[in-house]
Amino acid sequence: AQKITQTQPGMFVQEKEAVTLDCTYDTSDPSYGLFWYKQPSSGEMIFLIYQGSYDQQNATEGRYSLNFQKARKSANLVISASQLGDSAMYFCAMREDRSGGSNYKLTFGKGTLLTVNP
Amino acid sequence: GAVVSQHPSRVICKSGTSVKIECRSLDFQATTMFWYRQFPKKSLMLMATSNEGSKATYEQGVEKDKFLINHASLTLSTLTVTSAHPEDSSFYICSASYYLKGSEEGAFFGQGTRLTVV
Numbered sequence: 001a002q003k004i005t006q007t008q009p010g011m012f013v014q015e016k017e018a019v020t021l022d023c024t025y026d027t028s029d030p031s032y033g034l035f036w037y038k039q040p041s042s043g044e045m046i047f048l049i050y051q052g053s054y055d056q057q058n059a060t061e062g063r064y065s066l067n068f069q070k071a072r073k074s075a076n077l078v079i080s081a082s083q084l085g086d087s088a089m090y091f092c093a094m095r096e097d098r099s100g101g102s103n104y105k106l107t108f109g110k111g112t113l114l115t116v117n118p
Numbered sequence: 119g120a121v122v123s124q125h126p127s128r129v130i131c132k133s134g135t136s137v138k139i140e141c142r143s144l145d146f147q148a149t150t151m152f153w154y155r156q157f158p159k160k161s162l163m164l165m166a167t168s169n170e171g172s173k174a175t176y177e178q179g180v181e182k183d184k185f186l187i188n189h190a191s192l193t194l195s196t197l198t199v200t201s202a203h204p205e206d207s208s209f210y211i212c213s214a215s216y217y218l219k220g221s222e223e224g225a226f227f228g229q230g231t232r233l234t235v236v
Contacts, residue, residue: 045227108161
């Protein structure tokens with residue numbers, strides 16, 4: 001069963017507008033972490049934002065914020081004031097503890113290709 | 119954020135030869151590193167977890183004799199693709215675990231290596 005679902009293969013947004021990239025997850029583990037990464041055409045994976053399952057507040061990092069709705073198991077990424085340089089592939093990922101400690105695994109969604117139009 | 123350096127960024131090799139890819143954590147020690155493979159326009163697929171000083175843990179379906187992983191120090195893990203064939207051509211990317219805040223672990227990625235086997 002797919003553990004991370006990104007239902008939007010592609011999204012378009014006008015420069016300076018906000019955009020929401022969807023991510024839903026499935027886990028029975030009470031302790032988990034949710035990540036968003038940006039992958040430009042160069043291939044590198046750039047860490048954007050992190051949300052822990054026990055965090056009470058939604059995570060924010062500059063123009064990025066994570067809309068965490070635990071009961072719905074969703075962790076949508078909101079990018080405010082889009083810039084042309086935001087055009088990239090965006091991946092949602094979940095960390096599940098396999099046996100505690102540092103022995104964890106990141107599972108990635110299929111990604112959303114965001115295009116920012118001038 | 120933490121810096122992970124991967125080398126080389128691109129490599130072309132002849133079929134039957136071996137290729138070594140290095141992954142270094144530059145400003146922190148990483149007891150655990152991860153190796154992923156990414157096909158064009160696809161998500162990241164975890165190949166193996168590399169633990170410093172012990173044998174790597176391979177994901178199901180990944181040939182351990184073909185993809186040799188060595189994690190000899192706290193800052194270096196290597197992936198050697200042995201007897202490479204054209205079907206091994208892919209984008210390989212490593213990540214290192216890093217504490218984001220408190221006890222929460224995240225993953226920072228290298229720049230990736232595009233391997234082409236001719």
